Each structure stands twice: as structure tokens, then as C-alpha cells.
Amino acid sequence: MTPRQHSLSLKARANALAPLPLMAVALLLTYATVIPASLVALVDPHFAAGGPQLEKKGIAAMLLVGVIVAPLVETALTQWACIRLLRRFGCRAGVAMFASAALFGIAHTYSLFYMLMMAWVGLVLAAVFVIEDERGGRPFVLTASVHAMHNGIAALYFIFVA
Template identity: 35%
Template sequence: MHATLARLSRQPVLAGGLAGLASFVAGQLLLTLLVGTPPADQAVAADAMLATNNLWLIAFMGSIWAPVFETAVAQWLPIELMQRLAAPSMVSLFASAALFSAGHMLGGGGALQGAITFVFGAVLAAIYLHFRKQGPGRAFAAAWACHCVNNSLAIAGIALGL
């Protein structure tokens, strides 16, 4: 088991992708246990994009572009800045998660999405911090892959009406 985790730690994109799958499944289970089915009128930050009905645009923007932009703004920038200021890792993690959540709430998400994105933002920050020992590029790749897989699964669920 330890050897498998050690090998996985050398492959940030694969590790991030698996973390994205695990966080999506765990998030859906937790959301279902806590609130059942989210109310139909619950605001989602991606509502405007999803209203375009262009599945290719939605897939590209939600699964590729948004994770690149959000990883740069909500993980790379705050964590690297905090590291330069010698802030403890937990402060970096909290700042990153708060920024990630605030961005989604300002983008049109409600309080429920704010809470969900704070937790997911903390997961992304933890992945970034774990892989940062191997360099910021590998950390970025791992957090980005996690975000890509998570968003892709969410978009697929919406497209399939789940």
C-alpha cells in the first residue's frame, strides 16, 4: 500500500485526477446525506454558462479553462504568496479555500455552494501543498487535474439530468 502511494505521489496528474474522482463522490454523498436533493432554485455559479446549451463550450469552459484559471487564482497565487511570507501551511490552505469559495459565491452561487466550494477549495489547496515539495508546476498540475475531473463529472451529471 505504501509503495503504491509513493508511486502515485510521483505522478501528480494521476493523483490529482483520482483525488478529483474521490472528492466528487464524497461530496455528492455528503450533500445527499446533509440536505437530500438540493432545492431546484439553488443558485449555481455555472448557471449562465449552462444556459447556453452548447455542450462543447460547457465541457471546455467547465472542465479545462475554469480549472486552469481558478487553480492559478485560488491555489497557485495565494499559496505561493503565503509561502513567500513564511505563513504556516494551514493558513495558506484556509486562505486558498476562502478565496476559492468567495469566487464561486460572487459568480452567482448561493450559501450552499459557498460551503461546498470552501470544502472543495480546501481539498485543492491540500493537494497543491502536498505536491509543492516537488515544485509549483507539479503542484499546479495535481490541483488542476483534481479540479478537471471533479468539474467533468459534475457537468456530465447535469448533461445527463442526474
């Protein structure tokens, strides 16, 4: 199997996922950043990745901003507008996805490490957007939902564990 054939089969498998399994796979992939962050924290116990620290603003603010406002605004700007605009100018889906991921990372400038972690999350969200868009689904809804669930799990961690 050539790399191109392999790439096409991955794309076909991703497109074959129904919306809920796609969301589940994407949500799991967004948490792949936990592994490098944990490894760095093992080496340097004083390491702080950074982040919005919404937990300091209270539970209501953390849930409102983190689970509702940020996913809607960031999906609108870093996936919907970015990907649609680049595709309209003839960019391939992959290029648009990487540009979207870079923009998503840049929007999270708490630290360089955090920006890189969020660029990965942005790439996953961009992939959800493109997959759902190419099959004529509801890309904004699915992407914002995965983003909201990702942030919601983080909020639950800060509410009940941290």
C-alpha cells in the first residue's frame, strides 16, 4: 500500500464514522496532550503548563466561559472562519487544518508549552470540522461540542480533583 493509498483509507475510515463515534474519538485524541505534560511534570515537579486559570474565577465563570462561550467563539474563529476562508481561496483541507490548528494554538498564549498542546487540540478540532463538512453534516455543531466536552472534563477535574 502506497502512502497515498494509506492516507485515502484513513480518510475513508474517518468519513465512515457516525457523528457520535467521531466525537468520541476526537475527544480522546484531544487528551493525548496529557501524556507529554505528565512526562515533563515528572522531570520537573515545579513545571506549570499554564492555562486560563478559570478555576480562580469560580465555578460559574469556569463553566460559562470554558464550556459555553470559549467553544462557540473559538470554533467560529479558528475552525469555521479560518477553514472556510482558506478553502474558498483554494487551499487544500490539510493546509487549512494546519493553519486552523496554528491559529488555535496562538489563541492560547499562556506558555509556549500550552500553545503547542493547544495546537494539537486545534488540529483535532479542525479535523472534526473538515470531516463533518466534507460529508455534508453539521461541522460547527460537532466541533463546538467536542471542544465543550474537552473543556467540561477539564472543568470537572478542577472542581472535584484539583
